[in-house]
Amino acid sequence: MNLPVVEPNRIESSAAKDQKKDPRKHLLDLSAEELTTWLTDKGYPKFRSKQILNWVYQQRVHDFADMNNLPKPLREELAESFQIWNAKEVVAQTSSDGTDKLLVRLADGGEVECVLLRDGPRRSICVSSQVGCAMGCVFCASGLDGVDRNLTRGEILEQMLRLQARLDSEERLSHIVMMGMGEPLANLDRVLGALAMARSEEGLGISPRRITISTVGLPPAIDRLASSGVPYNLAVSLHAPNDELRTKLVPVNDKIGVQAVLESADRYFQTNGRRLTFEYVLLGGLNDSSLESHELVTLLKDRNVLLNVIPYNPVEGLPYHEPTRQSIADFRRVLEDGGVNVMFRQRKGGEIDAACGQLRRNRNKTE
Structure with a gap:
């Protein structure tokens, strides 16, 4: 059955070009498990993942600087690596x-x-x-x-x-x-x-x-x-x-x-x-x-x-x-x-x- 379905690999086209303007990743693309992996790879404890997600999804914060229960180095590293909103x-x-x-x-x-x-x-x-x-x-x-x-x-x-x-x-x-x-x-x-x-x-x-x-x-x-x-x-x-x-x-x-x-x-x-x-x-x-x-x-x-x-x-x-x-x-x-x-x-x-x-x-x- 040949349906006009957009396949996932088509999503890269023009979006890939725009990534050159801002190399940071979209934080919302990460699952909780992927965010935890990023944190542990950087030497931070796993529980920081739940804190970050709480700020984003429940406390409605979209600036890492406002996440005041995170250590300042982590907030800075998050801001360097990710955007919360990119639209x-x-x-x-x-x-x-x-x-x-x-x-x-x-x-x-x-x-x-x-x-x-x-x-x-x-x-x-x-x-x-x-x-x-x-x-x-x-x-x-x-x-x-x-x-x-x-x-x-x-x-x-x-x-x-x-x-x-x-x-x-x-x-x-x-x-x-x-x-x-x-x-x-x-x-x-x-x-x-x-x-x-x-x-x-x-x-x-x-x-x-x-x-x-x-x-x-x-x-x-x-x-x-x-x-x-x-x-x-x-x-x-x-x-x-x-x-x-x-x-x-x-x-x-x-x-x-x-x-x-x-x-x-x-x-x-x-x-x-x-x-x-x-x-x-x-x-x-x-x-x-x-x-x-x-x-x-x-x-x-x-x-x-x-x-x-x-x-x-x-x-x-x-x-x-x-x-x-x-x-x-x-x-x-x-x-x-x-x-x-x-x-x-x-x-x-x-x-x-x-x-x-x-x-x-x-x-x-x-x-």
Whole structure:
């Protein structure tokens, strides 16, 4: 199966050139074990690793000079060898509902978006895994210019920390969603490495049951994720109940097929017992008819799934529209009557560039 997946070795291209400007490594690329090894090789005790990680992930410090329980020589050596943050925040937007959206420029000039959502006591973040996206979903701003490269483990974690830094001191991150720019399962090794730190006690300490990985549905990668043994939530972007329509909306489906996606999702459920979520962007006049809703009932009624319906957030330059209130109501009624567990997502960040990839694209147009 020849899927447009970005392989890890493609990540070196322009980023390697930028390393000449600053030879220091990205601290966030190191696992706890790798940091411990670096410390012991330098003659420092192992326990310093836990102290450093505590400063970075829990006390939200991104300057080694502020780590005042470390000896000064170690702080100086860390500063000479590593950067904690190596990207730059170039645009920040805040919505009246408390949603923050950041455009972050990476060391090689690539740009990605990430979002902080405040909803009652929840503090959820949505994080990118690639610069751009190769999946080609026709209604999505992220993939309009294709994919440049995979993000590193550290670049994924830095988005999390930058969003965490926007919280008040008494606030804590509660949920992580890998649903920003890119296809997380096309960069699975680095995504899993970043999430391992996010869920560890030395890192952000977020339960895997509060971490969701979103995918268009790449069966071999879903099986690999299942074999990791960590019960992350899986959200599959379905968007259509049949191959003809789904291939129009999600071109990669032509090489996969709806049935193969469903079967791999079923295997994931059988492995870890976590209820699956299927995402369905509702496009006015395109996938919101009675025909599609009845087909969805046939596909999902006997599966332990949640169907998350997302009314389309229009993107300038794309010919797709929001569904009408009536079509939303009719769609919901058919699904509920058919016994499908369904939720309609409330839009967040309505007055900012909320759609994934929209902020980056709109900014590029004005430069």
